[in-house]
Amino acid sequence: MRKLAAGNWKMNGTADSLTEIAALAAATGGATCDILICPPATLIAAMAAAAKDTAVMVGGQDCHAKASGAHTGDISAAMLKDAGAGHVILGHSERRADHGETDADVRAKADAAGAAGLIRVICVGETEAERDAGTTLKIIGRQLAGSVPDGAGAADTVIAYEPVWAIGTGRTPTLNQIAEVHDFMRQTLTDRFGAKAKDMRLLYGGSVKPSNAGEIFATSNVDGALVGGASLKAADFSQIVTALSAA
């Protein structure tokens, strides 16, 4: 399977940030993994233009479950596609927390994204309280069951495990903890989707940086990363891409 280094710019970036794309493309010329940047929606079209003729792919950070209509401020999957996105992040913990998105909401958005021909990057992850309570695998299992649509396959769906307590904190799970969750996700998805789940990319996200990327990418069933802060600068993200290419 081709691995995936994905960057989530979150609510960061303006037109002047687009210079990072040329720098990223130049620094990752020999990469053997897929490279994706998900900027804020305002930058998708311009980033897609800047990334044309490079290996860098562009994605959205959310979409609405409906195809069109009276939903002020929202963006449909078809609009993302029209702007040049090929992927969309769904169910990020910040959206689950800030906008009250449920597993059912995420699944409906994932269906809409699939119908529009976007690859869905569906996020799951436990809070610190859930980990402390020993319920991590139960939570991940519930989120996978509720958020991933029927019929999902390796070509249209990527799963990102992002422990909420590791996002933007500089804290990461131990490699054993990452392996435990990723092995569990592979098994859970295989139980549901059969052989198709073997090649479904399972990303780790949460305080990935150049200094820890190599060991994380060597961990069982880790097929790439979803990177926040360290994806904003090509100088950092290119090192993560290089580490993934070498893994």
Ligand SMILES: O=C(CO)COP(=O)(O)O
């Ligand atoms: O939430 C994340 C990516 O979606 C991870 O963010 P950080 O890499 O900044 O911890």
